[in-house]
Amino acid sequence: MQPTGDLRGDAVHVGGDARQRFFDSRGYGRPLEGNSIALSRVEAAHLLFRGDLSGVALSDAESDDPTPVGFERFFVDSAAAVDRFAVRYLVYSDLRDRGFYLSPARDPWPGGDADVSDAVDLVAYERGSTPDTGNVHYAIRVVGEREPVPASGLAGRTLAVVDEESDITYFGVEHPEIEGGTDYEPPETLRGVLLSDRVVVWGAPPALYEHGFYGQPLTGRAAAVENALQLSLLEAASLAADGVLHLDEVVAAGDGAAGVGGGASNGAGGANNGSGGANNVDDGEDDTSENDLAAVVARGRTVEGDRFDRRLATYRDLRGRDAVPKTGFKFGADFRTYLDVETVADLPHSEHLVRVVEPDHAFAPRELSLDVRLAGGVRKELLFALTGGGGSEADDDGSDGNAADIEWLSVGRLTP
Known part of the structure; x- marks a missing residue:
């Protein structure tokens, strides 16, 4: 005859030889006085389902009948009493079946001693270790497929998503190491023309594209113009922030560039194109890198709003790590990255x-x-840059995007 338990608050108490039977040998629950233990609701439900408990007496049952109930009644009662009980039970049961010992990640359960955030539901211990040894292998956040998950603070956690058909998908979330090896320094000076949503550099040194992987050359059959390079606004802003790019001409933004700002008024520092035509930058005292940067950033904000500042901060952080960011449009992302570019002619796959x-x-x-799924299908690692926009609010030029403003997350499928 298997033992029974009594529900007391949020724990099921089991007496007899429960400590030896469940805690010492199989890592369930927490010890009480003598040989008694307390089980969390998910642990008790799992033991009921396996037939290792014969029943649980519900202290809050509608009737006064003390007869212990089986798994079905206990499961329904727990689902009504405890938030997200059903999905947490499914994950607990799945990981138990995979050979892990688990505990709720809260006091007074053994998992409450683990160094995990409040958002963690369960901790799974390394195979071969028990709750009293405390070697945590996975800190698990359990969610349903329709439940939003805050990105901040998720690093170092395992996300267990239970879909509407009760299948479980596990994701590992970590802080990635991003260390590039692209050894290229841009020239001291480049001169370009700011168009509606890009910058053209005439007479660009070939190495800017071939070794630095900046921009895209203007090419065509029997082209009479050589070394013309188109830079994205992000590339141009980054080079301007470094004092490399200077603008000879600022062309008013056309209708196609007014996606957010509604016009081409560049209020960030002296590049207002109110005439509707081309506005040549003076060669005097105002022809500074600060004004050039302000003009490009203002155009970027006109094209895509304050999202431009966040993307610029991320772009500059990646370049600062000697990685090369390029557009990720074809993959539905902001960037794809190349860690080690020697020459575009022998370009590696993006990572x-x-x-x-x-x-x-x-x-x-x-x-x-x-x-x-998409990143895995093209053999790339998926990264998220949690970016507040760098120093754009302080300096109004988007130039101060630094690593301290960015939290990097790597997210991938995981098989426990």
Whole structure:
């Protein structure tokens, strides 16, 4: 005859030889006085389902009948009493079946001693270790597929997503190491023309593209113009922030560039194109790198709003790590990255897909699954840059995007 338990508050107490039977040998619950133990609701439900407990007496049952109930009644009662009980039970049961010992990640359970955030539901111990040894292998956050998940603070956690058919998908979230090896220094000076949504550099040194992988050459059959290079606004802003790029001409933004700002008024520092035509930058005292940067950043904000500042901060952080960020448009991302570029003629495969999000971003599990699946399908690591926009609010030029403003997350599928 298997033992029974009594529900007391949020714990099920089991007496007899329960400590030896469940805690010492199989890592369930927490010890009480003598040989008694307390089980969390998910642990008790799992033991009921396996037939290792014969029943649990519900102290809050509608009737006064003390007869212990089986798994079905206990499961329904717990689902009504405890938030997200059903999905947490499914994950607990799955990981138990995979050979892990687990504990709730809260006091007074053994998992409450683990160094995990309040957002963690369960901790799974390394195979071969028990709750009293405390060697945590996975700190698990359990969510349903429709539940938003805050991105901040998720690093070092395992995300267990339970879909509407009760299948479970696990994601590992870490702080990645991004260390590039691209050894290229841009020239001291470049001169370009700011168009509606890009910059053209005439007479660009070939190494700027071939070794630095900046921009895209203007090419064509029987071209009479050589070394003309188109830079994205992000590339141009970064080079201007470094004092490299100077503008000879600022052309008013056309209708196609007014996606956010509604016009081409560059209020960030002296590049207002109110005439509707071309406005040549003076060669006098105002022809400074600060004004050039302000003009490019203002155009970027006109094209895509304050998202431009976040992407610029991320772009400059990656360049500062000697990695080369290029557009990730074809993959539905902000960037793809190349860690070690020697020459574009012998370009390696890109290693990462990068999505830039705000620090308070919340993942939608369905979208996260899609992003991870796509990145895995093209053999790339999915990175998220939680970016507040660098120093754009302080300096109004977007130039101060530094690593301290960015939290990097790597997200990938995980098989426990």
